[in-house]
Amino acid sequence: MAGAFRAAYGTGPAGIWAAPGRVNLIGEHTDYNDGFVMPLALPHTTLVAARPRTDGVLRLRSAHPAGASAPVRGKGRTVELAVEDLRPAAVGGWAGYPAGVVWAMRQAKLPVGGADLHYDSTVPVGAGLSSSAALEVATAFALNDLYGLGLAPQSLAQLAQRAENAFVGVPCGIMDQTAAACCTQGHALFLDTRDLTRRQVPFDLAGEGLRLLVVDTRVKHELGDGAYAARRAGCERGARALGVHALRDVGYTQLPAALARLDGDPVAQRYVRHVVTENRRVQDVIEHLDAGDTRAIGPVLSAGHASLRDDFEISCAELDLAVDSALAAGALGARMTGGGFGGSAIVLVEEADAEAVGKAVTESFAAAGHTAPRIFTAVPGQGAHRVE
Ligand code: ADP
Ligand code: MG
Secondary structure: OHHHHHHHHOOOOOEEEEEEEEEEOOOOOOOOOOOEEOEEEEEEEEEEEEEEEOOOEEEEEEOOHHHHHOOOOOOOOOEEEEHHHOOOOOOOOOOHHHHHHHHHHHHOOOOOOEEEEEEEEOOOOOOOOOHHHHHHHHHHHHHHHHOOOOOOHHHHHHHHHHHHHHHHOOOOOOHHHHHHHHOOOOEEEEEEOOOOEEEEEEOOOHHHOEEEEEEEEEEEOOOHHHHHHHHHHHHHHHHHHHOOOOHHHOOHHHHHHHHHHOOOOHHHHHHHHHHHHHHHHHHHHHHHHHOOOHHHHHHHHHHHHHHHHHOOOOOOHHHHHHHHHHHHOOOOEEEEEOOOOEEEEEEEEEHHHHHHHHHHHHHHHHHHOOOOOEEEEOOOEOOOEEOO
16 A cells, blocks of 8 residues: 555655445445444445655545546546545545545545545445445545544544535435444444434354345446435335424334324335335344344344335345345345345345355355355454554
8 A cells, every 4th residue: 555655656655544335234325314233344345544644735646446437637547636625526436435535534524635545445345335425434544543623433424424425425314424433443332323322233244153244236226326315205205294304213113003004005005014124124123133133133134135125116136036045044134225226235144044045145146147146254353453
């Protein structure tokens, strides 16, 4: 990293920072309903080598192939911008994510100026593992240190979310950035997205002879963006009709009454049922983990998948096949994770069955004529931090 930085910018970096990708264990599409989520950080990280500049110039480069997607301004792959000129939606391609963080910080009246930034990453991009949040949060941590802002990880996550929402124009919730900023090794992170209360929940899979596999289906269906907006709108419609601020306010025991009130709107009914039962599933998972019964979360994960597939309608053939073939091969539980319409699934398996389950999933994809999935083990990793 330091060598690549020096080759690009002529001098060495002032430091190197890392931020991880994530998988969400349970709590899907709840974060824009003020609900509960439970992500864990992956060992895969985005690294940024950085150095401050005094002339208000922001230079950005990424060694990752995704970094070639930027409209080239400046030398070679380097994107060059003036921090004074940053405006929402004005920076296309990948550079919008880090530039958006600088913009969000300056909007918040934080004393952030120019910088030279060089990125590299092992987070699969566009696989639902949140490479975008890793990119933003690595940037936020670097700028926090370079400019002595003294902000806490959760505040940096909120600035990163603002960058993605208001600058890049992606209406994501707070989960991904909080996961990248606040997760700790060996834990899943319980987050109440209403008041941002967090709890690190021990999640020692290896110690219990278990494994969490990630199945990256390698597909991302175009439907995704519009469908996400439609789900958000449907949830808001449901909340309005029920007279609550957000669907978080509908308790599990109130669900039958709520569904009855939404009688004329079957779509909102299904979305509400997903969100309310999903919040309950997060609490169920925590109870099982607190009781030391990790295996018991398997069926909860699988129920979450059925809800996303049937009620929220955001699964797809590849995700369903990953889940079904894993369960048929003996997995304890499986579900799609992330936004849906492609991306990744997670599979909880006995350590001894992991290889056979992975093989079964791969074979089912081949038999269906799908691109071979990428399968790896998720070991709960560390949140963003300074590396050097
Ligand atoms: P996900 O967050 O699930 O990986 P997104 O579509 O939200 O998928 O974000 C992917 C985008 O983030 C890429 O298209 C690219 O613009 C940007 N990106 C992520 N990581 C990098 C990286 N290391 N270098 C350059 N761009 C990146
Ligand atoms: Mg993303």
